[in-house]
Each structure stands twice: as C-alpha cells, then as structure tokens.
Amino acid sequence: MEGEAGDWAYPFLGELTNPRNHNAAIQDLQTFGEEFARAVSDPDEERVAARKIVDLTQDDVETKSTNKYTTKFKTLAAELTWNDAALMAQFSKGLHWKTKEILSQCKQQPSTLQTLMNTAIVIDNVRQENEASRKKETGKEKEKGKGKTSGIASGETIIETTTTQVSKEEIDRHKEWGLCIKCGRGPHKATECCTGWDATPAKNPADRKKEPKKESAKIAEEEEENKDEELGKEDRCA
Template sequence: MPTPPPPAPVTAAAPQFVAVKVDHPDPYKGKIGSEAKQWLTCMLAWIWLNQRMFPTQVEVLSFLLMNMDNATGAWAHPHLDLLGSHCAIIQTMDDFKREFLLAFGDPDATRAAEQKITLLTQSGTCANYITKFCTLAMELDWNNAALHSQFAQGLHWEGGKYQPAGLDQQKLSNDPNFVSEEEQNRHRTKGACIKCSKMGHKFAECCTGWKATPREDKGKPKETAKIGKESGLDLGKD
C-alpha cells in the first residue's frame, strides 16, 4: 500500500497593507505664519501614514510641491521644474521644510519664542514647567546643549524661590557670573547675547557661557571723594 504524501505546510497569509482612509490636507493657499507650519505638519503626518504611496523621496517632494494654490504655486513651480537635477535647491525633505518655512513661515514667531523661553521660570509644578518649555522649544532650532542649559536656568530661578530667605539667593547674587533678569533684558534690548553680553551671536550659539558685567567697587569712589574733600579743607585753611 503506497505511503500517502505528507500534507503541504500551512503558510500564513501575508498581511495586507490597508491605507489609512484620511483625505490629505487641502492645497496650501499661502497664508503667512502659524498656518504655514500647521499645514506642513499635517501634510507630513498624512504622507507618513500613506508612505507606501511614495516609494521614493522625489515622489514625496513632487506631491508636496504640487499641492500649492494661488501665489504658492508660483513659488513651487520653479522648484518642481528642477526637481531631481543636481541644480535643485530642494533635494531632501529637510530642504523642503527649510525653504517652505523661509518663504511662508513667521520669523517673528521664532524671535518671540526665543524671548519667551529665556524668560520662562518654574512658577508651579515641574510638569507644568516642562510642558511650557517643550511647547516653546518646538518653535526653535536650538541644539540640545542650549536647550538643556536654558531648561536648568528656568529651574534655577524657582529653586531659590522656595529656599529659606537669604540662603541660595545670597549665594547667587554673590556669584560673579550671576546674570540677573534685568541685565538679561538690557543685553536683549541692545541685540547682544543675553549670556555673555557680546554682539554677533545668539544665546543658543554662545560658547562663553553665563558671564555677568563686572561690578564696580562702590567703596573706592567714596573713599576718593572723602580724600578730595579733606584735601580741599586743608587748602582752604592755608
């Protein structure tokens, strides 16, 4: 009696990819400011959910550049014509984000976020401070070292607030590199770095670190004035 053939191995069916059924955002219409950033965020999220539709980066860039209306189309068409060539300014997703936000983003929003984050201090729970800090940090292109430094600076002020009076705050004010909030504001008004007071670079690019303006010794002028006064009296008597 012949031996029956072994049963065929059962193979699991390959999972079928199901595209997320969400319409992509409407074409960008050219409003300057926060709406530009919101559109870009939503469009990139939609592309990520439907990445199987875009096998190459060039196809992603083509899709983004083609979803422009009105004046934005005039900005996109030259980039679309050069797409894929070595002359193209936009060759990667980072290039697109940079050029798009340069054209339609709000530079004042970045400056405002920079000012807010340097003035931010912990006034409540640590979780609340972290939330506010991270929200502002997303508007900036600071590196991790600068963000960590500023985060610690915000906690630094609050840390002294809950210590016994005259303890940590006295130590801070006696530190020759302690930069008060008033001094930071003076540097900012002049357009200087709030950390070292020098011109030509931003807080996030500072390599010097926190450095206060040297204080004048108030005792010496008084002593000089006193000596001058006494000398004057002696001369009068002569």
C-alpha cells in the first residue's frame, strides 16, 4: 500500500494491531474498511459513472442482449444516487429500438426499475429468437434458389445454371458467330435476351445468307427449263 492510501491506513492499522490501545478511533476491521473506502474514493466517481451510464446503450454491449446491458447498467447505477424514475428513463433510452417499441405498447407499464429490466429482457429474448429464425429461413430460401438460377454478369457474358443446359461448345459457337449466347437467335446482348437459354443448336448466319442465293438459283434454273419446254411445244405445233 503506497501513497495517500498508505499514509492514511498505516496509523490505523498500527492501532488495530496493538492490543493495549483501547482508545483507537477504529476498533474493528469492518469499520476500518468502510472508513478506508470513504477516504480514498474518487470524489468525481459519481460524475464519471453518470457519464458512462448516459453513454451506455444495448448496442455497446457484447452480444447486444438486454441481459448483458442490464448487468452493466446495474453496475454503474450502484455508484449513483439517482432516484428510480431517473434510472428507469435512462435504462429505457439505451434499449434496442425494437424492444423499446414493443415495451411502449404494453398496456401495463412497469412501475419499478427491476420490473422494467425483467420485462425488457423477456421482450428482447423473443425478438432475438425471431430474428435468428428469419435469418435461418432466408438462408434456406437462398439455398433453394441456387439450384434454379444463379449467375454472374460481366459485359455480354452471363454464366447461368438453369433447367435447360447449354453446352460450353454451343456458347462458344454463339460468340464466334456474333449471336446471343443464351438463345443463339440474334445479335442482341445476353442481358437483353427475352427468350432465355435454349439448347437447340444455332445456325451459322453465314450459312443462312447462302440459302436464299441457292433458292434463287434453283428458281432461275426451273424457269429456264420451263421456257425450253414452251419453245419445244411451239415448234411441234408449227
């Protein structure tokens, strides 16, 4: 024990340990402890505790639970001389917003600090259970969705998993021919495709352009043959 604490304590400890000294100011260890705490306590201790309790919120506490918040609040409140009403107002202020909302809807409002703390803990426990349950259900929905459609878009390239699978080779052909990689039918971008994935093998646009020429040549050839037949008929009639 050093400094001011030692300077105060050692004289009294000397008196306590001297069996012949019956006129000591402090006659027992319990009284010594109380007087020692009063003598060495920080005169600004309550002011510091008041500042801490005003800044304290449920979000500052580990796990963010009302139970943990209540424990920390009680520790600070023990160092204050505030009345119950002031402590209740400050406790309510630091609660999670949802807990405060539900608490305000209670028909019978808590009348003491302890009742308020107990009620808030019950409400917050239910709130956290519901929140955990929602997250779990959301996770399940996401897992289900992965098997149906999941994709990453980058420029004109979209890799997607659906019930209709298009082979990589087919996608490469679509790219080479300047077609939509999803449906293989037009020059539009995959992000603008209204058809969706189509596993039907696409046709090379270059081949499509040749087809009309072939058809025209065939028609011209047939017309030439028809002319020859007509001329033959005329010759026979003459």
